[in-house]
Amino acid sequence: EVQLVESGGGLVQPGGSLRLSCVASGFTFSSSWMHWVRQTPGKGLEWVARMRSDGSVIGHADSVKGRFTISRDNAKNTLYLQMNSLRVEDTAMYYCARVQRSGGGWTFDFWGQGALVTVS
Amino acid sequence: DFQMTQSPPSLSASVGDSVTIICRASQSINNNLNWYQQKPGTAPRLLIFGASSLQSGVPSRFSGSGSGTDFTLTISSLQPDDFATYYCQQSYSTPPTFGQGTKVEIK
Numbered sequence: 001e002v003q004l005v006e007s008g009g010g011l012v013q014p015g016g017s018l019r020l021s022c023v024a025s026g027f028t029f030s031s032s033w034m035h036w037v038r039q040t041p042g043k044g045l046e047w048v049a050r051m052r053s054d055g056s057v058i059g060h061a062d063s064v065k066g067r068f069t070i071s072r073d074n075a076k077n078t079l080y081l082q083m084n085s086l087r088v089e090d091t092a093m094y095y096c097a098r099v100q101r102s103g104g105g106w107t108f109d110f111w112g113q114g115a116l117v118t119v120s
Numbered sequence: 121d122f123q124m125t126q127s128p129p130s131l132s133a134s135v136g137d138s139v140t141i142i143c144r145a146s147q148s149i150n151n152n153l154n155w156y157q158q159k160p161g162t163a164p165r166l167l168i169f170g171a172s173s174l175q176s177g178v179p180s181r182f183s184g185s186g187s188g189t190d191f192t193l194t195i196s197s198l199q200p201d202d203f204a205t206y207y208c209q210q211s212y213s214t215p216p217t218f219g220q221g222t223k224v225e226i227k
Contacts, residue, residue: 021145035216044218044219044220044221045164045207045209045218045221046218047215047216047217047218050214059214059215061215079185093165095163100166100169102169102170102173103170104152105151105152105169105170105211105212106211107154107166107209107211108154108156108164108166108173108209109166109170110166110168111163111164111165112163114161114163114164
């Protein structure tokens with residue numbers, strides 16, 4: 001059974017830091033692209049960052065570029081999101097999501113349960 | 121960024137009704153369109169990928185169609201378990217972007 005379990009969320013003051021973790025099981029983590037997506041009541045679902053299976057391709061949303069860093073440890077089946085210089089507007093539920101590729105496209109086929117980050 | 125616009129924002133329907141949700145992309149995304157269902161307090165769940173392909177385990181009353189800029193998600197014979205919020209998402213261009221959601225409520 002595929003499982004993605006996030007941890008590391010919490011309450012932090014503006015300007016502070018947090019590191020989210022997402023532990024994967026039930027599939028070959030080292031073969032999967034992984035993303036972080038966040039959700040707020042006001043802005044809905046917003047893509048945050050992505051990383052290729054081997055870590056060779058990385059991307060971050062403009063809204064977090066220079067402050068957040070995605071990384072992974074394939075030996076530990078774990079995806080990370082280091083969040084620095086946090087702002088009130090970063091308050092959200094953060095999900096890690098696995099990518100499924102089919103034909104010429106891709107989709108998020110499994111999501112973790114989410115980690116709540118509150119900046120206040 | 122590609123903007124995704126869903127309509128309506130919400131709708132009320134009865135068990136057994138057929139409902140259709142529309143998603144429009146700001147530019148052509150070919151068939152790189154996915155649909156998700158989300159219930160309160162849970163993560164999104166993949167329903168449809170590639171505009172019209174049903175994800176494994178998803179009931180056949182869910183169907184998707186469209187290409188280019190205009191897409192639809194149809195739920196035929198709405199069931200009690202289907203009352204939720206539905207999101208479209210384009211995977212044609214980075215950053216991937218989502219619609220604002222359509223909440224399906226019980227009439």
